[in-house]
Amino acid sequence: MKLYIDDANPEEIRRLWTLYPADGVTTNPSILSREGSDPRSTLNQIRQIIGSEAELFVQVLADEADEIVLEAETIAGALGGRTVVKIPSVPAGFQAMKALKAKGIVTCGTAVYTPMQAYLAAKSGAAYVAPYLNRIDNMGFDGVRIVKQIQDILTRGKYGAEVLAASFKNSQQVLELCEYGIGAATCAPAILDGFVKNAAIDAAVAAFTADFEKAVGKGKTMKSILG
Ligand code: G3P
Numbered sequence: 001m002k003l004y005i006d007d008a009n010p011e012e013i014r015r016l017w018t019l020y021p022a023d024g025v026t027t028n029p030s031i032l033s034r035e036g037s038d039p040r041s042t043l044n045q046i047r048q049i050i051g052s053e054a055e056l057f058v059q060v061l062a063d064e065a066d067e068i069v070l071e072a073e074t075i076a077g078a079l080g081g082r083t084v085v086k087i088p089s090v091p092a093g094f095q096a097m098k099a100l101k102a103k104g105i106v107t108c109g110t111a112v113y114t115p116m117q118a119y120l121a122a123k124s125g126a127a128y129v130a131p132y133l134n135r136i137d138n139m140g141f142d143g144v145r146i147v148k149q150i151q152d153i154l155t156r157g158k159y160g161a162e163v164l165a166a167s168f169k170n171s172q173q174v175l176e177l178c179e180y181g182i183g184a185a186t187c188a189p190a191i192l193d194g195f196v197k198n199a200a201i202d203a204a205v206a207a208f209t210a211d212f213e214k215a216v217g218k219g220k221t222m223k224s225i226l227g
Helices: 010-019 029-033 039-050 065-079 091-103 115-123 133-138 143-157 171-180 189-194 199-216 222-226
Strands: 002-006 024-026 055-059 082-088 107-112 128-131 162-165 184-187
Touching (some): 010 039, 024 039, 039 055, 039 065, 065 082, 091 107, 091 115, 115 128, 133 143, 143 171, 171 184, 184 189
Parallel strands (some): 002 024, 024 055, 082 107, 162 184
């Protein structure tokens, strides 16, 4: 499963990018707006941190197909590297995805709440479809079950699109989808950190250090013993 950081704070991204094996960064207009009024500078900083080989997802705001295509071309041209353009999975969005596929611009069908939206985005040529798991849960449906259903539709239909599950509220939801073999998940910093936030893990690591230091002295490591 590919793993993305769902955030736009350059410092947080630098920290998480350094620690974890992430494949890229996903943003949306709301996430970018939290960083202030200059999304161009924020996006350029993120691109610099993750490099040109990693995927950076940036969403369009236009709502007419022709304008979406022009905006997508601008995004891809301005941010370079492996930029993926997020396009809402609505009728004008599907029209734009088809046109952008023909132009070689990689897209992600976003704002996916239903399996048939995902089907249409995939069939329109989107490389990713992004269901919003937690928001689906909040509507009274089973988000994990719907994301699995979307994964099955994409796999069996062989559309060449991957699921990029988004909007998680806990690591258990990520685990269930990881186990199921979904293509990708994007997680907010707190969810990512939560994968390894466990007192038992910290206690085990601290006990190894304490035992070793008891035998050979405070601050000693294998480097100082064997080096
Ligand atoms: O990027 C889209 C998605 O991550 C939204 O998450 O937490 O706003 O539902 P959330």
